[in-house]
Amino acid sequence: MSDARIDGRRWERTVLRTPWLTEHHDLGAVLAAALADVDTPGQEHRVLAVAEKAAIVTSGRTIPADRARWLARVLANAVRPVGDSEGLSVPAKMQYVLDETGYLRVLWAAAASALTRPLGVPGVFYRIAGTVARDLDGARGAYPETLLPPLSEGEAQLLAHHLAVRLGLPVAVVDVNDRGGSVRGRSPGCPPAATLLAVLADNPLGHRRQSTPAVLLRSPAHGAEQ
The missing domain is CATH 3.30.1330.100 (CofE-like)
Incomplete structure (x- = not known):
């Protein structure tokens, strides 16, 4: 208490x-x-x-975290984890966001992030990619093989x-x-x-x-x- x-x-x-x-x-x-x-x-x-x-x-x-295509792996590799949170640096999570949010929107978010990151503007990818990208949980800690969609x-x-x-x-x-x-x-x-x-x-x-x-x-x- x-x-x-x-x-x-x-x-x-x-x-x-x-x-x-x-x-x-x-x-x-x-x-x-x-x-x-x-x-x-x-x-x-x-x-x-x-x-x-x-x-x-x-x-x-919950959804098994067991699938990631090549584009998801490439995009996940460019994500910088924050603290002890891996975020979308986990390829299976990036794949889920691609499937749910749409490839064009995620690619737009990635491009905008690549342009603004050198300027010190944080969080652009997640603002553009939307709620699923920001709030998707799992594939770590207590749920290493499971995704938890918001x-x-x-x-x-x-x-x-x-x-x-x-x-x-x-x-x-x-x-x-x-x-x-x-x-x-x-x-x-x-x-x-x-x-x-x-x-x-x-x-x-x-x-x-x-x-x-x-x-x-x-x-x-x-x-x-x-």
Whole structure:
């Protein structure tokens, strides 16, 4: 358990531990069991932040990272990993982006990146290549042979609503790591996305083999957030 203070408001963060999740688990049931061990509903504002990765794995959306053609290998070789994240330097991930985003768009993104990189302009490839290129996970760490395609905005929003009804508290589906993140979907009652990202800025969920796919956020109920 740890605290974060955002705009003068204290948020208590309790990370939920679960079994190692697979496509055979019911995410809602696993989260309900984990909440039963730690949650004591009261007057505070309660929100459950759930890792997008857990939703992808339990919904059976994973894809084998076992295919890469020559162009994917060439483009992947030009990608510079950031920190301990290999990103699209993994050929199988680049192949998936080519297939999903389109060869012309990816080649345009690569050309623009090659032109702007010497000028010190970062991230051009990912801005042009789009959401799939930015948010594709897997093929590393706990999932060395598996790709984890990101949920669409509509899918994440629907999942957040479904889990909120099932668990009885607001739910946000998030994708956070040690370099930042995004809120993929929110049910009614959640704080604004900017507040959630600030509360989760130090990534209390972790992103390796911790089996901590969700974190319960609690704050004294003073003034509803819009």
